[in-house]
Structure formats: structure tokens, C-alpha cells
Amino acid sequence: MESLLLILWRHLLAKLLYLLIERERTCGSNSTPHPSLRFQFGMAGAVYIKGVAVTKYKRSAVNDSDEWPSKYSKFFVQLDDGLELSFTDKRRFAKVRLLEDPASKPPISELGPDALLELMTVDELHGSLSKKKIAIKALLLDQSFVSGIGNWIADEVLYQARIHPLQIASSLSRESTATIHKCIEEVISVCG
Incomplete structure (x- = not known):
């Protein structure tokens, strides 16, 4: 058999x-x-x-x-x-x-949407971020917000985006959100 x-x-x-x-x-x-x-x-x-x-x-x-x-x-x-x-x-x-x-x-x-397979669009991400009064790094690490981003990926994304980890998510501009989105895609594609 x-x-x-x-x-x-x-x-x-x-x-x-x-x-x-x-x-x-x-x-x-x-x-x-x-x-x-x-x-x-x-x-x-x-x-x-x-x-x-x-x-x-x-x-x-x-x-x-x-x-x-x-x-x-x-x-x-x-x-x-x-x-x-x-x-x-x-x-x-x-x-x-x-x-x-x-x-x-x-x-x-x-679990939230997977960062590799089902990442939100820039507009969806910006809309979600604008409602969150939490540090951006803490939010990226929250697996119910977006899953698959661990500590080193969050650090690398924010470093590449030139955004301080303690910046409040709701204070990010659409341009900053687009940069974070692009950096998530790039960092995840390199390690995924």
C-alpha cells in the first residue's frame, strides 16, 4: 500500500x-x-x-x-x-x-491577516492605524492586528521606514503608512 x-x-x-x-x-x-x-x-x-x-x-x-x-x-x-x-x-x-x-x-x-499572504492594502492599513492610539511597534507585534510579524521583522520594517518604534500609530501620515506597507512587503519577501 x-x-x-x-x-x-x-x-x-x-x-x-x-x-x-x-x-x-x-x-x-x-x-x-x-x-x-x-x-x-x-x-x-x-x-x-x-x-x-x-x-x-x-x-x-x-x-x-x-x-x-x-x-x-x-x-x-x-x-x-x-x-x-x-x-x-x-x-x-x-x-x-x-x-x-x-x-x-x-x-x-x-489571528489577523497574514503579513505574507494577505497583507492589507495601503488604504486599509492607514484606516486601521488611524484608529489605534498605541506605539507602532507594539501594534505590528499584535498578532490579532496582523499576523506573522515578530520582533526582528518589526524592528527591520521600522528601521527601513525611518519611523521610531514608539511613534503612535494614529499619528502616522498616509505617506508614512505607505512606506511601512512597502517595507513590510520587502522585509517579509526577503525572509519568507
Whole structure:
């Protein structure tokens, strides 16, 4: 039998990958929740196929000499044909949950638009910023405002835009907002 893991729904948002896996057809009731997986990549986790690292990051790396599956394995799949897949998470940020509708439940439902895949237009961004009486850096770090911007990206965006991190978002001109928008696109495209 050939390895097959049927993904019914997937969504990449910020540094998180959400998967909805098909449940076994013999589970009975249609109300049985699907396994919903939240993978946090980068500093937190890595996916491995036995003997092959799919992602490499020093803090996440599993060496060939390490036990299999790793003691840090958060999610492990062994398919009928012997293929083995593991998601390791040494920092313990990943979650595996059984959910009916993952997109409607926190934390996914609380995230703002993804900075890489669905960045607001300049006008939308300016309209949103004009309502916020908070420092621009703090707002950029707020994942419910826009997801996928972490500390170093916010710092780089504001440095490139020549905007002080403590400047109040509502005080930014449309030109400054357009500059921030352009810098977000540029910084994210380089690191994404």
C-alpha cells in the first residue's frame, strides 16, 4: 500500500501551519472531530521523515544518532508502507487538538491577516492605524492586528521606514503608512 495522508484543509498563517487530516472512514458518526494540527516552525519545531530532516534549525534539529522518534516528538505518524513522520518541538509550543472546525476556534480565529499572504492594502492599513492610539511597534507585534510579524521583522520594517518604534500609530501620515506597507512587503519577501 502506498503512503497517503489526506489533508482536507491547510492554512499557513504567520509561522504556523494548520492541517485538517482526514479521519478514518470507519470512525462511524460524522460528528467525530478531525485531528487538527498546529505546527510552529522556525525557532520551535521541525518536521522529519525518518532519516531526512524536512526543516533544519539548530534549536529544532534532531541528529541521526538521536532516538527515533525523538523524545521531543509532538506528533508521530507511521504509515502502512513503513514511512515514518515526526514533528519535533523542543520548546513545546506546538499543539495537537481534535476540533470540528479549526478555523473558527482560537487561536486561529483570533489571528489577523497574514503579513505574507494577505497583507492589507495601503488604504486599509492607514484606516486601521488611524484608529489605534498605541506605539507602532507594539501594534505590528499584535498578532490579532496582523499576523506573522515578530520582533526582528518589526524592528527591520521600522528601521527601513525611518519611523521610531514608539511613534503612535494614529499619528502616522498616509505617506508614512505607505512606506511601512512597502517595507513590510520587502522585509517579509526577503525572509519568507
